[in-house]
């Protein structure tokens with residue numbers, strides 16, 4: 001048993017014995033809700049899953065750890081939607097509502113973060129979803145290969161919830177891991193090396209017309225040149241970004257997103273790593289804004305409005321499903337009979353090794369739009385568990401394409417429909433037939 005000496009208040013030394021493990025005391029929990037479908041995680045995938053399941057008539061609960069819905073779009077401040085152009089269904093509804101809002105953005109990809117929070121809550125309430133914020137899923141109860149209950153932690157203490165079907169939309173696959181599902185992680189199974197994290201920031205005090213050459217994704221600007229120009233001007237002000245191709249996106253004429261740092265060697269499933277990455281990243285983001293201000297002129301009045309409370313985690317667990325989306329699918333542009341999403345975004349890997357590059361990996365094959373089948377959304381090891389969003393079953397390279405939010409929403413919607421039907425018919429996910437869910441799925445656009 002290791003022994004540690006800790007000074008007490010009277011400066012005397014107290015000896016404390018530290019053991020490596022403890023056994024938590026058993027506790028009887030009341031069941032808070034009995035549902036048809038429970039969705040864990042309220043990011044782009046989870047919101048779409050819950051709305052779709054509730055619209056299908058399922059009694060649906062959506063459990064989200066943070067104080068708002070939207071995940072990376074809102075808590076993560078990254079309100080830049082990629083791969084939504086070919087999506088109907090819930091994705092199109094969300095875009096249409098955001099475009100109609102009085103705070104609509106000046107750019108077709110970027111949406112106002114506060115308006116996004118509001119519209120997602122409204123859509124869930126209108127669909128009859130039982131939304132629970134500030135509540136984290138932390139354990140499961142199983143009966144054989146089925147989840148019977150999830151356990152949550154919140155200000156209300158520990159609570160149990162039961163459902164016929166569950167959806168893991170936690171991004172990192174927390175629920176599936178708690179249920180003992182097998183999964184893959186990172187580029188290489190041995191090292192677990194994965195893409196760096198980025199802490200998104202919002203700033204104001206400058207106008208789009210003034211800083212146009214440094215802004216990404218606006219008409220007339222080259223993708224790389226605007227980033228190189230931004231890096232140069234940051235360095236002129238005395239700070240070099242850890243992401244070698246830093247990016248500014250315009251949300252409004254005078255509100256901008258900044259993605260300029262890379263935190264390496266941190267796992268999104270490790271709280272100590274997340275803490276270190278967040279503290280280092282926040283220090284860097286402040287220094288980069290200060291460096292821009294030091295250039296004077298158009299940058300004189302730049303002001304940081306917020307850094308994200310939730311550091312952006314590019315990858316977590318990829319839960320093993322009945323089908324694994326692989327790089328070959330992207331190269332050939334595979335089609336599936338049970339397709340629920342057509343992804344068209346290419347492979348976008350932020351370099352996993354800072355000694356080689358601090359930018360985007362360049363050695364990525366050409367890809368074609370490809371289908372993701374429902375089977376990739378069904379956990380291999382648990383029979384009543386669906387997976388949605390970036391934690392679906394895929395390899396490292398495929399994940400770097402389908403993870404973007406337009407696809408996450410489509411995958412969430414499909415998992416919600418399938419989970420609701422499986423709950424209604426009393427058929428587990430492994431024996432659910434495509435013909436039973438196909439009529440309810442949003443059609444794939446060619």
Ligand SMILES: Cc1cc2nc3c(=O)[nH]c(=O)nc-3n(C[C@H](O)[C@H](O)[C@H](O)COP(=O)(O)OP(=O)(O)OC[C@H]3O[C@@H](n4cnc5c(N)ncnc54)[C@H](O)[C@@H]3O)c2cc1C
Pocket residue numbers: 040041042043044045046063064065066069070071072073075078080081082083135136137138169170171172174175197198199259311312313314388389390391403404405406408
């Ligand atoms: C830095 C960065 C930049 C990106 N840029 C873009 C971009 O420009 N455009 C784009 O479309 N995509 C972008 N992506 C990718 C995209 O954001 C994600 O892959 C996408 O958010 C996946 O959606 P999701 O719903 O699966 O996960 P998330 O958005 O991560 O949502 C998961 C949700 O689950 C909640 N949660 C997690 N664990 C638990 C738990 N145990 N209990 C309860 N709730 C839990 C979280 O709080 C969160 O709200 C970017 C990602 C990062 C990190």
